[in-house]
Amino acid sequence: MRIYISADMEGVTGLVDAEDVQPGGRDYENGRVMMTEDVNAAVRGVMTAGATEVTVNDAHGPMRNLLPETLHPAVRLIRGRPKVMGMLEGLDDSYDALICIGFHARAGAHGVMSHSFMGHEIEDMWLDGRPVGEIGLAHATATALGVPVVMLSGDDAACAEMTDWDSGVTTVAVKYARDRFAAELRPIDEARQAIERAAAHSLTSRATGAAATAHRTATLAVRWQSTSVAATLLGIPGVTSVDSRTIQADGTLPDLYRQFSVWTRVATALTDQGPYC
Template identity: 70%
Template sequence: MRVYVSADMEGVTGLVDADDVQPGGRDYERGRSMMAEDVNAAVRGALAAGAGDILVNDAHGPMRNLLPEALLPAVRLVRGRPKQMFMLEGLTGEYDAMVCVGYHSRAGAPGVLSHSFMGHEIEDIWLDGRPVGEIGLAHATAAALGVPVVALTGDDAACAEMAEWDASVVTVPVKYAHGRFAAELRPEAEARKAIEDAVADALATVPARPAPAAGESVLTVRWQSAAVPATLLGLPGVTAQDGRTVRASGPLPALYRQFGVWMRVASSLTNQAPYC
């Protein structure tokens, strides 16, 4: 069994603040260690379920948060950027299942460190008219490749968001949001054991592969800065919905890759801290 793990950081056990998850933050080094331990818990669960090939993609920020030596030796790690598929780099239809570790709720939603990809710069995203964040877009893209998402870890808001998308996904709340920068934390050992057990259970009976998506989807993004959509209109296929909102259509996962280009354009035009 081949298992793909996409590892974000905001939804990791014990982390609640930008200083926990951003390089240079006073608690970032501790945060990256906590991230590795959550990933290792998921890996142990996958191994217990019989996984013979596990690929972990460092999907947070600079995508150099996970140190190879901090992970279990069974893991292959993708780190660094840019990546064409950014949070889903390396995912193909050859994988039997996908696990999301350390995920968070979308921009504007309640939840610890909630945002969508670029902090304040992205205000809202819709996929086929439905509000979406990193969770829903990852799930939809994986489904388009025929790979089921079987488990997700994060705070209770992230777990609820995944349940809205697919109630069959096993979710593990490692903390309970009391605000955007505050949470009630599960004890570390308890949270890691819950992750390990949940992933093992989810992979014990991998669900049937979703049928690869047919046809096109529509991705709509509202930006904080009007400069971003004005520039994106120079790209083929991008149209304006209003002065701060652009849209494009196409099949997933190609549309997901295109969105990655949009974010690289936006990064070149803005310099806003993601959690200010």
């Protein structure tokens, strides 16, 4: 059984602020340790449930956050950037399940470090008219590939967002949002034990290797903070304008996810903003 883990950082146990998750932040090095141990807990769980191969994609920021020397020895790590598929690099239908560790709620949600992919440059996103962030877009893309999402860890807002997309996904809240940069934290050992148990349970309680969703056309729309980003992206064939800051494109997943990765690279080149507002 092959398992894919996408590991973000904002939803990791104990972390609440940009200083915890951004290189150069005063607590970033400790944040790397915390992220690695949350991932290790998930790996232990899936190995207990019979996983024979585990791939982990470091999916946060520079994508060089996880500590390879302390990562579970069974893990095949995808590290660094750029990646054509970003947070889902390397995911295909050969995997039996996707697990999301350390995820956060979408832009506009009342969650810890909530945002959608680019801090405050992306103000909102919609998939077929439905508000979406990293959780929903990952779920839709994995489903299109025939890989079920079976588990997610993060704050309570992230867990609620995943449940709204798919109530069959096992979720673990490792902290409870008090504000965007404040949370009530579960004790570390308790949170990691919960991740490990949930990872094991998720592989035995839900069918893995589900059939891929029919390749239907979907519409992805993004509202940017900058009109310059929206105007520049109109140079990409198939991208159309909704208003001066909002663009959209039609396509099938995962192709639409891949194109969105190009949009974020263009936006990064055009803007110079901090990770959060």
